[in-house]
Amino acid sequence: MEALQIECFPCRSDNFGVLLHDPETLMTASIDAPEEMAIVAAAERRGWKLTHLFTTHHHQDHVEANLALKERYGLAIIGPASEARKIPGIDRTVADGSSFLFGNNTVRVIETPGHTAGHVCYHLPDAKLLFAADTLFALGCGRLFERPAADMWASLQKLAALPDETVVYFGHEYTQSNARFALTIDPENRRLRDRAAEIDAARAEGRFTCPTTIGLEKETNPFLRAGDPQIRALLEMPEATNEEVFAEIRRRKDNF
Numbered sequence: 001m002e003a004l005q006i007e008c009f010p011c012r013s014d015n016f017g018v019l020l021h022d023p024e025t026l027m028t029a030s031i032d033a034p035e036e037m038a039i040v041a042a043a044e045r046r047g048w049k050l051t052h053l054f055t056t057h058h059h060q061d062h063v064e065a066n067l068a069l070k071e072r073y074g075l076a077i078i079g080p081a082s083e084a085r086k087i088p089g090i091d092r093t094v095a096d097g098s099s100f101l102f103g104n105n106t107v108r109v110i111e112t113p114g115h116t117a118g119h120v121c122y123h124l125p126d127a128k129l130l131f132a133a134d135t136l137f138a139l140g141c142g143r144l145f146e147r148p149a150a151d152m153w154a155s156l157q158k159l160a161a162l163p164d165e166t167v168v169y170f171g172h173e174y175t176q177s178n179a180r181f182a183l184t185i186d187p188e189n190r191r192l193r194d195r196a197a198e199i200d201a202a203r204a205e206g207r208f209t210c211p212t213t214i215g216l217e218k219e220t221n222p223f224l225r226a227g228d229p230q231i232r233a234l235l236e237m238p239e240a241t242n243e244e245v246f247a248e249i250r251r252r253k254d255n256f
């Protein structure tokens with residue numbers, strides 16, 4: 001089986017667009033639809049024609065171009081059942097544990113409530129790819145708009161349980177400010193300090209920071225590290241539950 005191909009590109013002020021292409025069947029999916037012309041330009045750069053749109057959640061900066069792309073390509077829009085009313089042009093709904101075929105590749109749906117109540121991530125186990133949108137960022141996680149911290153912690157645990165080598169595409173270039181915050185929570189983490197320096201260098205050169213991997217996030221992302229003794233000591237929460245520690249880290253980030 002020929003490997004899937006990916007085109008990731010910045011758009012809007014700080015979003016990422018991502019296209020997923022199967023060279024065997026020539027199917028191409030856009031992960032979310034942040035900006036019509038940026039997506040069209042990316043597809044044309046690669047000579048791909050969009051056939052699918054995988055929607056992760058209902059926020060405007062993820063669904064704005066749904067109808068325009070549907071009109072242009074006649075593509076099929078797939079998205080979470082619980083947010084279907086808010087997803088323009090949706091054709092097919094999915095829920096936690098759903099799976100479907102994209103070419104010859106199985107796509108598994110992982111529901112990750114927190115940022116929104118129905119947010120889903122798309123996981124391709126064979127290709128070891130995860131499209132995490134606004135649930136998991138490089139060194140961060142989405143803001144809790146529609147569900148409490150305990151739900152988001154449980155959602156992040158589902159993603160952390162994926163194989164370390166899973167490559168993660170995410171929704172926003174927030175990495176440099178996430179790194180500055182992460183260093184206030186986990187200052188002695190050598191791997192994090194090295195990564196923060198790499199991120200500063202990348203951004204200074206105008207490079208973006210997507211994708212990441214599950215393994216790297218588990219080592220450096222404070223939102224996945226609520227059980228870490230050094231973090232708990234710094235927060236003076238040695239006896240708290242992981243959910244409580246996570247909630248405190250999220251609260252501090254909201255005020256950072």
Ligand SMILES: [Fe+2]
Pocket residue numbers: 057059062115134
């Ligand atoms: Fe969002």
